[in-house]
Amino acid sequence: MPDPATGQKTRLLMTRYSVSSDGTIALDSSTTFTVMLNPADFKHSFGISYDKQKKQGEPAADPKFSAVDAEKVNFSIVIDGTGAVPAEAGTTRQDVKAQLAQLNKVVYQYVGEKHEPPHVRLLWGTLIFFGRLESMTTNYTLFKPSGDPLRAKVDLGFVGAMSKKEAELVSNRSSPDLSHRVLVREGDTLPLLCHRIYGDSWYYLDVARFNRLVEFRNLKPGLELHFPPLE
CATH class of the missing domain: 3.10.350.10 (LysM domain)
Structure with a gap:
């Protein structure tokens, strides 16, 4: 989808961020990953949990509200090392291994001082999602004669993250x-x-x-x- 200001096609951007004790966030602009090819689609899901227990002998029971579940976003991206996909202007082309290493650094590698997975902001068009990686599966689909990967498909799943204060409001x-x-x-x-x-x-x-x-x-x-x- 194009940037309305420039008319250029924008790419999905993933950026690490930190959360302070009062719930405010700070983006880490030095730890980012921009996809080569935008997802063909993405799934943005919401959920609500209910207490569905019923008394013995009851034919049915009215579900009682229990909690608002975390939002989730799922999509797939393709990482290419064949040269078929042009690199962004001003950037150096990287092989599949290097690109996957950068993606891991942004969404998967533990935050050292906290010993926990990082917080990640997803930004693409109208999608602005703050959360954490829930799942990542890499499927290698093309290889060099040496066995090094030339192309990979990565399935990503993120779960929404809220500060304690925001969670209290939602609940x-x-x-x-x-x-x-x-x-x-x-x-x-x-x-x-x-x-x-x-x-x-x-x-x-x-x-x-x-x-x-x-x-x-x-x-x-x-x-x-x-x-x-x-x-």
Whole structure:
């Protein structure tokens, strides 16, 4: 999909980020991976868990809300080392092994001081997803005579990550705004949307943090925003 500002086709970008104790994030622009070929499609799923237990003898029971499950994103990318796919301008072509090593560094290698998998932001068009790697499967499909891979297909699955504060907001079962989602339209601003929903535009910073928006002053039409319950 093209960048509206330049008309050039943008590529899916994966960037490591860290989360501070107050829930704010900081992108690590030195640890990124840009795909060679954008996914043909991606799956963005949401889930809700219910308590479905019923008493003995009951024919059926009304499922009781239990929890909001984490969002998930799944897609596949192709990594090519044959030279058939041109490298990005200003970059050096890398073989499949080097590209996979960089992908691993961004999404899989443990954060040393925390001894846990990294947080990763996915950015592509209207998709802005903050989470962690849940699964990665690499299928090598083409080889050099020496056995070195020339092409690989990588299936990736990410699970959404929320700070403790955001998780508390989402789990507020008594709120009528629990499932409030808004699709951004042309001309919408975050203060304006907050005024429509909360009656007060000053909640825009809280909503930006909840949606993990790095740039919230210029909202892209088609972006889906989540508005948490008020405390």
